[in-house]
Amino acid sequence: MVSIVDVAKAAGVSNKTVSRVVNGEPNVKPATKTKVEQVIRELGYVPNMAARSVRSSRSYTFGIITDFISTTPYSGDIVRGIQDWAEQNRLTVLLANTNDDRDKEREIWRTFQSHRIEGVLYVSMYHREISPSPGAVSIPTVLVNCHPEPSNGYPSIEPDDYQGSRDLTRHVLEHGHRKIGYLRLNPRLLGAEMRLEAFRDTVREAGLSEADIDIRLGMEGPIGAETNLVFEETRKMLSGPDRPTALMCGNDEIALQAYLAALGLGLRIPEDISIVGFDDFRTVSLALKPELTTAALPYYELGYRGAERLTKLIEGQDVPSDRLALPCPVIARGSCTQEPG
Amino acid sequence: MVSIVDVAKAAGVSNKTVSRVVNGEPNVKPATKTKVEQVIRELGYVPNMAARSVRSSRSYTFGIITDFISTTPYSGDIVRGIQDWAEQNRLTVLLANTNDDRDKEREIWRTFQSHRIEGVLYVSMYHREISPSPGAVSIPTVLVNCHPEPSNGYPSIEPDDYQGSRDLTRHVLEHGHRKIGYLRLNPRLLGAEMRLEAFRDTVREAGLSEADIDIRLGMEGPIGAETNLVFEETRKMLSGPDRPTALMCGNDEIALQAYLAALGLGLRIPEDISIVGFDDFRTVSLALKPELTTAALPYYELGYRGAERLTKLIEGQDVPSDRLALPCPVIARGSCTQEPG
DNA sequence: AAGCAAAATGACAACGTCGACATATTTTGT
DNA sequence: ACAAAATATGTCGACGTTGTCATTTTGCTT
Numbered sequence: 001m002v003s004i005v006d007v008a009k010a011a012g013v014s015n016k017t018v019s020r021v022v023n024g025e026p027n028v029k030p031a032t033k034t035k036v037e038q039v040i041r042e043l044g045y046v047p048n049m050a051a052r053s054v055r056s057s058r059s060y061t062f063g064i065i066t067d068f069i070s071t072t073p074y075s076g077d078i079v080r081g082i083q084d085w086a087e088q089n090r091l092t093v094l095l096a097n098t099n100d101d102r103d104k105e106r107e108i109w110r111t112f113q114s115h116r117i118e119g120v121l122y123v124s125m126y127h128r129e130i131s132p133s134p135g136a137v138s139i140p141t142v143l144v145n146c147h148p149e150p151s152n153g154y155p156s157i158e159p160d161d162y163q164g165s166r167d168l169t170r171h172v173l174e175h176g177h178r179k180i181g182y183l184r185l186n187p188r189l190l191g192a193e194m195r196l197e198a199f200r201d202t203v204r205e206a207g208l209s210e211a212d213i214d215i216r217l218g219m220e221g222p223i224g225a226e227t228n229l230v231f232e233e234t235r236k237m238l239s240g241p242d243r244p245t246a247l248m249c250g251n252d253e254i255a256l257q258a259y260l261a262a263l264g265l266g267l268r269i270p271e272d273i274s275i276v277g278f279d280d281f282r283t284v285s286l287a288l289k290p291e292l293t294t295a296a297l298p299y300y301e302l303g304y305r306g307a308e309r310l311t312k313l314i315e316g317q318d319v320p321s322d323r324l325a326l327p328c329p330v331i332a333r334g335s336c337t338q339e340p341g
Numbered sequence: 342m343v344s345i346v347d348v349a350k351a352a353g354v355s356n357k358t359v360s361r362v363v364n365g366e367p368n369v370k371p372a373t374k375t376k377v378e379q380v381i382r383e384l385g386y387v388p389n390m391a392a393r394s395v396r397s398s399r400s401y402t403f404g405i406i407t408d409f410i411s412t413t414p415y416s417g418d419i420v421r422g423i424q425d426w427a428e429q430n431r432l433t434v435l436l437a438n439t440n441d442d443r444d445k446e447r448e449i450w451r452t453f454q455s456h457r458i459e460g461v462l463y464v465s466m467y468h469r470e471i472s473p474s475p476g477a478v479s480i481p482t483v484l485v486n487c488h489p490e491p492s493n494g495y496p497s498i499e500p501d502d503y504q505g506s507r508d509l510t511r512h513v514l515e516h517g518h519r520k521i522g523y524l525r526l527n528p529r530l531l532g533a534e535m536r537l538e539a540f541r542d543t544v545r546e547a548g549l550s551e552a553d554i555d556i557r558l559g560m561e562g563p564i565g566a567e568t569n570l571v572f573e574e575t576r577k578m579l580s581g582p583d584r585p586t587a588l589m590c591g592n593d594e595i596a597l598q599a600y601l602a603a604l605g606l607g608l609r610i611p612e613d614i615s616i617v618g619f620d621d622f623r624t625v626s627l628a629l630k631p632e633l634t635t636a637a638l639p640y641y642e643l644g645y646r647g648a649e650r651l652t653k654l655i656e657g658q659d660v661p662s663d664r665l666a667l668p669c670p671v672i673a674r675g676s677c678t679q680e681p682g
Numbered sequence: 683a684a685g686c687a688a689a690a691t692g693a694c695a696a697c698g699t700c701g702a703c704a705t706a707t708t709t710t711g712t
Numbered sequence: 713a714c715a716a717a718a719t720a721t722g723t724c725g726a727c728g729t730t731g732t733c734a735t736t737t738t739g740c741t742t
Contacts, residue, residue: 004729004730015729028691032691050395053391055696055730057697064436075417084438093435095436107428116390231630259601260604268605287594344697344699355722358720369721370721392698395697396699
């Protein structure tokens with residue numbers, strides 16, 4: 001591997017001068033600079049980050065710790081957001097996956113320490129409360145798509161489930177619907193409660209009564225192995241005498257099943273029943289016909305702005321608020337239209 | 342940051358002895374070892390990988406280059422597979438994303454070189470033909486979920502679309518179906534052709550004639566912005582006088598739309614029509630009711646075994662064949678049952 | 683043409699680690 | 713008890729960089 005000394009020799013200058021050229025330092029004669037750059041190109045010299053890191057004790061590297069990267073489709077967008085930010089700021093990204101295993105996590109923190117990582121983005125693949133266990137040494141850390149237990153005060157960045165659900169509910173109300181069904185997410189998910197609460201509050205504000213809404217549990221049980229009640233509950237809800245004209249679903253997967261149940265009952269979407277989801281899992285929301293009106297989880301932004309926050313934290317700038325919530329915009333597509341009546 | 346000399350001083354031994362303990366070298370008195378280990382724990386010493394790397398000119402690091410990590414759900418499983426293998430072999434993983442941008446890719450190869458990466462896994466998010474542009478220096482590289490243009494001979498690891506589609510077709514035939522519809526993937530995808538060909542070959546072997554099968558195009562146009570014909574084509578196919586009893590779909594997304602179309606026509610699945618997909622995108626395949634019979638893309642294995650191949654390549658062991666295809670197992674669920682007639 | 687400040691370049695050490703080799707200590711065989 | 717072999721520990725330098733400071737060269741003023 002060609003080193004800075006090789007370049008120096010070939011260019012007939014000292015290695016320090018090469019270093020100056022490489023790092024764009026001032027006080028290098030244009031002619032020298034040109035010469036050195038040419039030699040660098042000829043020899044294909046690329047600076048050795050490890051050596052640089054040893055000398056300057058800076059690594060210019062972030063670490064990403066994920067729990068289960070792949071259980072939620074598109075959550076990879078978070079990682080992409082981080083990467084884009086990293087690239088724009090000439091940072092390198094190290095990746096590790098805990099699989100939700102405590103020992104493995106400890107091991108990962110150690111590895112990160114051994115690389116003298118400058119900061120960690122702790123990414124959860126579904127929105128929840130967590131407690132990182134970094135061990136003895138503390139590395140600046142930002143929580144992404146999750147927030148810390150109240151006791152330990154990591155800054156975090158999360159989707160605003162409440163706002164998303166509220167805006168989505170308003171969207172449905174604005175289309176004239178006054179009888180609305182609601183299919184709940186697994187209550188164990190952090191988003192479930194917030195989304196439901198936002199629905200309840202918004203519907204109450206609009207003057208609907210308890211009799212106008214029909215809330216049912218779609219899923220329950222341990223995450224990853226839940227009991228799925230959506231299909232049955234939807235059938236029941238839509239077979240009743242006084243069925244809702246709009247159906248709000250805890251997420252897009254539930255919406256998918258609602259589609260199947262409604263269609264199976266001979267109902268047309270959206271003519272007979274409007275349906276909205278949540279998350280905007282595009283494999284589902286765009287594949288459904290009509291395409292699904294839903295609220296989008298801002299995965300990419302979560303990653304990008306999380307990385308931004310981490311940098312500020314490292315540089316010692318104060319991080320405005322401990323928990324930052326990013327909006328979930330309503331994506332209006334064809335599945336929710338004016339109430340027929 | 343505490344270094345090896347700090348430990349040596351505190352333990353009253355030379356730094357070389359500490360190094361020996363840390364690296365598990367022989368010829369250290371048990372008492373010394375215990376003492377050193379204790380001091381390491383007390384001081385929270387973690388070896389500095391950068392320094393180690395400078396000294397030994399080995400980085401123990403792999404790089405992953407992805408094109409667009411997030412357009413395909415679950416393709417993150419590839420990354421997880423790589424990570425697991427890396428962890429088991431005490432390797433670190435560097436991650437970068439090209440977004441299919443040539444300049445960005447060059448930049449990434451440079452970054453990887455600067456980290457003296459030992460090998461690269463070039464991961465494509467959908468199965469296709471690619472040509473990496475590593476620039477001047479060559480780093481051992483394995484292509485994952487894609488294969489090289491014939492000219493440049495990178496080893497690769499890919500899903501066996503042909504075998505998957507063949508086995509799936511056999512599965513359908515074994516359930517007695519003799520009139521089969523087929524909804525094609527976007528022909529621009531590498532898998533499209535292979536899956537269709539396998540279908541054709543298998544169906545011919547089974548003695549079906551051209552009249553028994555009905556092949557239609559589901560999607561076309563540039564990837565990521567395709568025209569979607571699935572819904573309409575399925576309606577046409579299933580409305581005809583002599584409709585098929587089973588419907589094979591290019592992938593699970595197409596299957597989802599086929600469900601919707603079939604249900605919209607008042608058909609029951611699987612009583613009136615059996616449907617199978619391909620890929621096993623679990624957000625779709627498990628959310629469908631009945632759950633979807635499909636062939637699973639072996640994403641995790643692709644990553645894990647790709648990393649394994651890369652290691653062998655680096656160690657100079659010969660890599661058996663240039664292109665390695667991993668089976669796509671048939672996942673039988675409820676959507677394909679015995680032909681009714 | 684001398685004098686001087688500013689600009690350009692270089693010499694050298696140090697970052698943390700480990701390999702090569704040297705030295706010290708213990709064990710073994712007689 | 714003594715040499716020889718085996719085990720245990722230490723010294724020193726090098727990996728590729730860059731920071732510090734010293735030295736040389738350049739451009740400008742008078």
